[in-house]
Amino acid sequence: MNNFSATYTDQYQLAMAQVYFKKGHKDHQAIFDYYFRELPYNGGYAVFSGLEYLLEILSNIRFTDTDLEFLKSQAFEDDFLKYLKDFKFRGSVYSSQEGDIIFPTRPVLQVEANIIEAQIIETILLNLLNFQTLIATKASRIREVAGHASLLDFGLRRAQATGGYFATRAAIVGGFDGTSNVLAGKEFGIPVSGTMAHSYVQSYDDELEAFRDFAAGRPKDCVLLVDTYNTLKSGVPNAIKVAKEMEERGERLLAIRLDSGDLSYFSKQSRKLLDEAGLDYVKIAASNQLDEYVIKSLLEQQSPIDIFGVGTNLVTGDPDGALDGVYKLAYSNGKPRIKISESIVKITLPHKKQVFRIKDDNGKCIGADAIALSNQERVMQMFHPFEPYKSMELSKFHQEPLLQKVMENGEMLINKRSLQDISAYSRERLSELPLEYKRFNNPHIYKIGISGALRDEREKLITTYKEKLK
Ligand SMILES: Nc1ncnc2c1ncn2[C@@H]1O[C@H](COP(=O)(O)OP(=O)(O)OP(=O)(O)O)[C@@H](O)[C@H]1O
Ligand SMILES: O=P(O)(O)OC[C@H]1O[C@H](OP(=O)(O)OP(=O)(O)O)[C@H](O)[C@@H]1O
Numbered sequence: 001m002n003n004f005s006a007t008y009t010d011q012y013q014l015a016m017a018q019v020y021f022k023k024g025h026k027d028h029q030a031i032f033d034y035y036f037r038e039l040p041y042n043g044g045y046a047v048f049s050g051l052e053y054l055l056e057i058l059s060n061i062r063f064t065d066t067d068l069e070f071l072k073s074q075a076f077e078d079d080f081l082k083y084l085k086d087f088k089f090r091g092s093v094y095s096s097q098e099g100d101i102i103f104p105t106r107p108v109l110q111v112e113a114n115i116i117e118a119q120i121i122e123t124i125l126l127n128l129l130n131f132q133t134l135i136a137t138k139a140s141r142i143r144e145v146a147g148h149a150s151l152l153d154f155g156l157r158r159a160q161a162t163g164g165y166f167a168t169r170a171a172i173v174g175g176f177d178g179t180s181n182v183l184a185g186k187e188f189g190i191p192v193s194g195t196m197a198h199s200y201v202q203s204y205d206d207e208l209e210a211f212r213d214f215a216a217g218r219p220k221d222c223v224l225l226v227d228t229y230n231t232l233k234s235g236v237p238n239a240i241k242v243a244k245e246m247e248e249r250g251e252r253l254l255a256i257r258l259d260s261g262d263l264s265y266f267s268k269q270s271r272k273l274l275d276e277a278g279l280d281y282v283k284i285a286a287s288n289q290l291d292e293y294v295i296k297s298l299l300e301q302q303s304p305i306d307i308f309g310v311g312t313n314l315v316t317g318d319p320d321g322a323l324d325g326v327y328k329l330a331y332s333n334g335k336p337r338i339k340i341s342e343s344i345v346k347i348t349l350p351h352k353k354q355v356f357r358i359k360d361d362n363g364k365c366i367g368a369d370a371i372a373l374s375n376q377e378r379v380m381q382m383f384h385p386f387e388p389y390k391s392m393e394l395s396k397f398h399q400e401p402l403l404q405k406v407m408e409n410g411e412m413l414i415n416k417r418s419l420q421d422i423s424a425y426s427r428e429r430l431s432e433l434p435l436e437y438k439r440f441n442n443p444h445i446y447k448i449g450i451s452g453a454l455r456d457e458r459e460k461l462i463t464t465y466k467e468k469l470k
């Protein structure tokens, strides 16, 4: 699924691009910032996902002949369409690494390109990064509470159509171990696994016979669904019979799956029956509308569940429909640009920028990122972006620059990592964040500040625009 047409955009991008073309602005260099304003799930952090996939798309994106015919039918003019025939993204991208933990209002990524290219790619960039970041963040919250249990994505059937494909990718970035999604597994190199459906058991007259046939077909990774009729009186006893028959053949039943009822109670009772039968190696999988809160509660009750299958709440990012990531112009045609809004939090930050993560001597985050002008190597003091009396002295801290050049002239500069490597990086970055930022209820608020130089530049621009209005 990585052949996106450049028409994967909003019409207004093309309408603006046509004006830039006709007015001779097409070679004006622009810088756009990608950032979001609100953390999803009332959480304390988000996990950045989608970057490496986006970079691949950007290096390939084109308008085909049929795309151009369609645009002609939409009243775009011939000279502009001729220009689009050679369209290619030739810009640079500066970004946080995929898997890093990110926070509101600070640039996560910057695009530097001619204004037409930068504008046309806005929509696909937001579409891919906002959704995958939303889902990777959900997955990470689930991973945080799941301890050593394996986490499987079961969500494809419940996802917003093809979003399921990207949800699976993001779930792995956030810390899931595998998926039932065969296409995503194949294309992203993710372990694919699965159990059986109730319909399979129902289609047999006899549950035991259904289990036997399934075990014969999948002797190495057999998981039996035990709740179709009666979990403790029928499902688990039949699974035990099949496990014993497998032992005689030198095989091992991998797990049973519980999909209904009180998962804590049934997992404890099932564990007891399995252990009494000498099957302590048979694992217990659970599913059914799970999320981070239910899994946390199940494990707090010491439920002996080894594998969680999570569908709906993972892939839809429940209860948040979207991440509110935006793409805002910071610089164009040699000048810093600003959007001045009635609402102070919507005033944008001009100029090309760098973001520093502030760390103590042990490499732990102190809970602050500082936004600076790109030519600043350190930030001595950071100021609250909208509350001028709040500031923090940063000179004694380590400062890690977060935005790195990951694309130049439309070519990816970084080596593509496996999703498992991105996930391991994400876990490592999360381990640098103190626990109070990770709790679910009222997490501590991570501070985002701006350097004095950036603040002064912003003030200068605001003053200039106010003068113009007089
Ligand atoms: N976004 C920000 N940018 C710069 N400075 C800030 C920001 N937010 C708070 N500060 C400053 O950081 C210091 C601590 O702020 P505050 O008491 O609000 O945070 P806290 O997290 O409750 O406490 P602390 O960080 O001291 O543990 C104050 O001096 C405040 O002015
Ligand atoms: O609850 P979710 O987190 O969304 O996880 C996915 C659900 O999808 C399946 O149910 P479904 O009824 O679709 O099929 P089944 O017959 O295999 O149970 C599975 O049994 C889970 O309950």
Ligand SMILES: O=C(O)c1cccnc1
Pocket (backbone or CB within 6 Å): 154, 155, 180, 193, 194, 195, 196, 197, 287, 309, 311
């Ligand atoms: O393999 C499974 O058990 C599975 C797959 C998708 C959805 N629900 C369950």
